[in-house]
Amino acid sequence: MGSGHYFWAILYFASLCSASLANNAKINFREKEKKVLDQILGAGKYDARIRPSGINGTENTPTTVQVNMFLRSISKIDDYKMEYSVQLTFREQWTDERLKFDDIQGRLKYLTLTEANRVWMPDLFFSNEKEGHFHNIIMPNVYIRIFPNGSVLYSIRISLTLACPMNLKLYPLDRQICSLRMASYGWTTDDLVFLWKSGDPVQVVKNLHLPRFTLEKFLTDYCNSKTNTGEYSCLKVDLLFKREFSYYLIQIYIPCCMLVIVSWVSFWLDQGAVPARVSLGVTTLLTMATQTSGINASLPPVSYTKAIDVWTGVCLTFVFGALLEFALVNYASRSDMHKENMKKKRRDLEQASLDAASDLLDTDSNATFAMKPLVRHPGDPLALEKRLQCEVHMQAPKRPNCCKTWLSKFPTRQCSRSKRIDVISRITFPLVFALFNLVYWSTYLFREEEDETF
Structure with a gap:
């Protein structure tokens, strides 16, 4: 039993010694990190104001900075202000020969800094930025990693509101290209060049959800600009957004169709229902x-005609046309009434003439001979009847009319002109509106495919 106690005591003492040695090793390792940082970034040893040397440490070549980013979210795309908001993790990587250090046989992979002003930084800015801010919760979302070969990796999380000039001619059947541009502010291409990192320079979070838009694809490119002070390196990302049409179909197109169809109910109401037809049209x-x-309140005032303007304008024209149709029906109804009154007066006049002639024959009943006049007076009933027959014969069409033949198929062929206008409107308005829909959708859908240039 005594020897067993000694064995466990020795084992316990050995474990304590090994733990103490491990802690001392960790402390010594952290001390070595501190020494390396003091060695490369100590006072008088590194100047953050001086840009690094170029490729292979040559002084007369520009510093090359590789850029990549991770697109975290797109919160909004504003059509009225023509801007969009994005949150991304932005990374830059370059080589600074002055920051090389001993990696302690591979044990020290990199050094991490949280203060960007300790090393030289590229003067990159977002040229189409409207607003932007860093994230500081809980700590500033930024770090700098220094690798043993002098490579520097800078990573930061930022939120930006960027300008996005839009062409709304096909709205809401449009696609928009919004760019994110990055350029050097002070260093020309002789001193600083930005390059996209090889491989996958732009990454997008999976299941990216956008209100009313879908991110179809993106493309990286270069956009160097020349000014009076020199040429400056520039990078850009073009994001292609396709507008979701289902929202506008439910909120705009279907309600407009319903309003146009409701305005056609006036054609089926009685001509005498003036208050009902006027109220419905107005x-x-x-x-x-x-x-x-x-609809126009949510869009910017532009100088060209949009697809939605064509739709709403034609729908408004159809509704207004239905109201004018009732005005025409009302005028035709009053005209028909006036003609009926004139016919009634003519029949009364003819009847009065016949009564007068009958009285005259009764008065001359004692005469044995009645000479027929060679010339009939205008008031003579026989002359009047003959003149009416001539007028009807002159007004009769010499050849069949296709429109009247088509109207004769309806039971309203013996009705007034006002009723015929309603019958024609019941057929014409839906046909013309269906033709407009055919032309509208075929035109803008095909234009959407043709104008898709990316």
């Missing part, structure tokens, strides 16, 4: 005008 017209103004 109500649909005001509703359509209100919806049109609401």
